Amino acid sequence: MKKIVLTAVLGMFAVMAIPFSASADVTSLRGDLELDADSKAYEKRKQVTQKGGFERSFKLQPPMIPHKVDKDKITLKTNTCMRCHSAANYKKEKAPMTGESHFLDRDGNKLKKVSARRYFCNQCHAPQQSADPLVENQFVGAK
Known part of the structure; x- marks a missing residue:
């Protein structure tokens, strides 16, 4: 019985010590700012425009x-x-017309208006900006 209690107590201390030992090497995305301080304003980037659109990196990538x-x-x-893409x-x-898949409900039935699931375009379609990558990336799209 003493072994079980001793093991449980040591296990609890080990679990409680993990966050303290791991936090020494972790830095915050906020930098050295305190939690109640205002975050730094990000540098506004210019949107990149390209006539004819951008090449897709993979087959089903949203434009x-x-x-x-x-x-x-x-x-x-x-x-x-929808002023231009309807x-x-x-x-x-x-302008390219909104894809047919945007007019299907979750059961595959064709709708007259854009499905509520596809109404918020910027969930999948993103404008491009002239910015350096946040992390190194070796991705190469399939052609």
């Missing part, structure tokens, strides 16, 4: 946004992306 989006607005009631306007605006 990256090749134009400025700083004035676009996506809320529950408004989606300014079925009614894409030819006139010379």
